[in-house]
Amino acid sequence: MSLGERLFPVVFPMLKSMRYCAVGVGRSDHFSLDRYVAAAKDAGIPVVNVCAKDRDGVVPYVIKQVGGLRVGILSYGFAPPEQDGLDLRKRRYLALKEAREKSDFLILMDEGNVANEDWIKRQAERWGAPDVIMGNMSAFSLGSQTKVVGKSWILPSTPQTKSVGVLEVKVEPGKDPQMKFSQSFLNEDIAEDETIKKALEEYAATEKKRSEAMSAAMNQRMLESSGKPPAAPNPGAAGSTARGAYYDSRTCVACHKSQHESWAASKHASAVKPLIDKGRDIPACLDCHSEWYRQTGAYLPVDERSKLGVECASCHGKVLPHGEAGPDKSVAGPRIDLDTCRACHKPEHSPDFEKKSKEYWKKASHKPVKST
Numbered sequence: 320m321s322l323g324e325r326l327f328p329v330v331f332p333m334l335k336s337m338r339y340c341a342v343g344v345g346r347s348d349h350f351s352l353d354r355y356v357a358a359a360k361d362a363g364i365p366v367v368n369v370c371a372k373d374r375d376g377v378v379p380y381v382i383k384q385v386g387g388l389r390v391g392i393l394s395y396g397f398a399p400p401e402q403d404g405l406d407l408r409k410r411r412y413l414a415l416k417e418a419r420e421k422s423d424f425l426i427l428m429d430e431g432n433v434a435n436e437d438w439i440k441r442q443a444e445r446w447g448a449p450d451v452i453m454g455n456m457s458a459f460s461l462g463s464q465t466k467v468v469g470k471s472w473i474l475p476s477t478p479q480t481k482s483v484g485v486l487e488v489k490v491e492p493g494k495d496p497q498m499k500f501s502q503s504f505l506n507e508d509i510a511e512d513e514t515i516k517k518a519l520e521e522y523a524a525t526e527k528k529r530s531e532a533m534s535a536a537m538n539q540r541m542l543e544s545s546g547k548p549p550a551a552p553n554p555g556a557a558g559s560t561a562r563g564a565y566y567d568s569r570t571c572v573a574c575h576k577s578q579h580e581s582w583a584a585s586k587h588a589s590a591v592k593p594l595i596d597k598g599r600d601i602p603a604c605l606d607c608h609s610e611w612y613r614q615t616g617a618y619l620p621v622d623e624r625s626k627l628g629v630e631c632a633s634c635h636g637k638v639l640p641h642g643e644a645g646p647d648k649s650v651a652g653p654r655i656d657l658d659t660c661r662a663c664h665k666p667e668h669s670p671d672f673e674k675k676s677k678e679y680w681k682k683a684s685h686k687p688v689k690s691t
């Protein structure tokens with residue numbers, strides 16, 4: 320499931336009204352996990368994922384009572400690459416064992432892509448494989464067919480929610496569950512839900528207003544500051560749902576030509592590019608790679624401003640704004656130091672930074688680097 324974070328508060332109540340019992344964690348959900356979990360919690364839907372077990376609000380599995388039957392929902396959700404592999408295998412193993420013991424009918428949401436044929440056969444010999452498996456890679460390649468391995472049914476998935484699957488299950492004591500699967504296509508078989516349609520239209524209208532107000536405010540600021548020092552932030556102005564003031568690097572060039580030149584040639588100036596190349600120009604990554612996003616929370620890949628990456632203000636925020644007189648000299652304390660960099664150069668993203676901080680500093684400080 321790939322949703323803009325701002326859609327969470329719209330979508331979760333819908334899932335609730337559709338009586339969702341649980342949601343898993345896909346790759347894209349993982350990148351805004353805090354907000355995802357919070358929105359699910361607000362809607363009262365448990366987030367299920369084995370590999371984020373220790374996180375508040377996330378559980379490895381849930382057990383629901385359905386007409387006297389204990390139905391388990393277990394999720395092998397997306398695991399970030401930095402997760403310890405051994406620990407992950409242990410979590411998956413224990414959760415399956417527990418959930419299998421506690422449920423008569425077990426569903427595995429397998430976004431983590433663990434349950435291949437071999438795996439299913441091995442689990443069947445241990446304590447029983449899940450009765451139903453969905454959401455993994457093989458599920459995407461099934462088209463509209465189900466696949467049965469041993470006693471486990473793999474249900475087909477479509478990547479963009481083009482259809483809804485219905486599984487009818489009949490369980491009799493002492494017998495294997497009997498299942499029948501069918502699919503309905505959303506734009507053919509299912510009538511538009513008026514409540515949901517309205518909620519989506521309202522959402523789209525709010526977003527449109529928001530982005531128009533934002534551009535208007537930005538254009539205004541650009542006009543005011545062209546050639547002159549950047550204008551002071553204007554709280555309460557149209558579109559100032561912004562997180563802070565955004566100072567466009569192009570406004571500094573008039574007075575700091577050489578620094579602008581060295582910055583423009585640095586990787587900081589194009590830090591959004593690797594994200595676009597990887598299709599990851601998403602909030603979780605833009606939070607460090609784009610000053611525009613950091614300050615406004617707005618981002619459109621086609622927008623010139625959003626391509627400027629890490630900008631002057633990302634490092635020099637403390638002396639901004641200022642004009643011809645320069646920054647206020649009476650302000651005490653360091654204006655820029657290694658802590659400025661550490662806001663982004665955290666060990667997980669910049670593993671060499673602490674070891675090589677002198678080299679990093681030199682590279683960023685507009686001084687020519689001597690080749691030795």
Ligand code: HEC
Pocket residue numbers: 350586593594597599603604605606607608662663664665668669670671672
């Ligand atoms: C906490 C801040 C932070 C976040 C969040 C962040 N990055 Fe980065 N990223 C950095 C820093 C700092 C570097 C530079 C590392 C270095 O050179 O030491 C970097 C470097 C990179 C590079 C290497 C660029 C190149 O020129 O090869 C890529 C690619 C990248 N990040 C992608 C991502 C993606 C994708 C995400 C989101 C999943 C992300 N980053 C989130 C701070 C961050």
Ligand code: HEC
Pocket residue numbers: 568571572575578579580582583587629630631632633634635655680683684685
């Ligand atoms: C990645 C962080 C970073 C970015 C981005 C950055 N600078 Fe700097 N800047 C530095 C560092 C580090 C120094 C050196 C400070 C020191 O040694 O005290 C510096 C120094 C300066 C100085 C003081 C004079 C000098 O050259 O030492 C000016 C003026 C300046 N920067 C302007 C800019 C402008 C304008 C931009 C954008 C076009 C910019 N900087 C982008 C880190 C940055």
Ligand code: HEC
Pocket residue numbers: 546547548549566567568570571572573574575631632635638639641642643644645646654
């Ligand atoms: C109208 C001219 C003007 C503009 C525009 C301007 N500055 Fe400056 N800036 C100055 C002057 C003057 C100084 C003081 C220089 C000195 O003391 O040698 C200064 C000093 C600085 C310093 C050194 C800070 C320190 O520790 O003393 C930084 C960093 C800086 N400017 C960043 C920026 C950034 C970033 C922008 C754009 C957002 C910008 N400036 C826009 C005139 C300007």
Ligand code: HEC
Pocket residue numbers: 585586587589590591592593607608629633634655656657659660661662663664678679680681682683
């Ligand atoms: C707003 C987040 C942010 C801040 C603050 C920041 N950086 Fe970076 N830095 C990045 C990102 C993101 C990259 C990777 C850009 C890319 O490769 O596309 C990077 C890359 C670098 C690089 C590699 C660039 C190259 O040309 O090889 C150096 C050196 C660096 N940063 C030094 C610093 C220093 C020193 C500071 C503090 C004075 C600093 N950075 C502050 C986000 C930041």
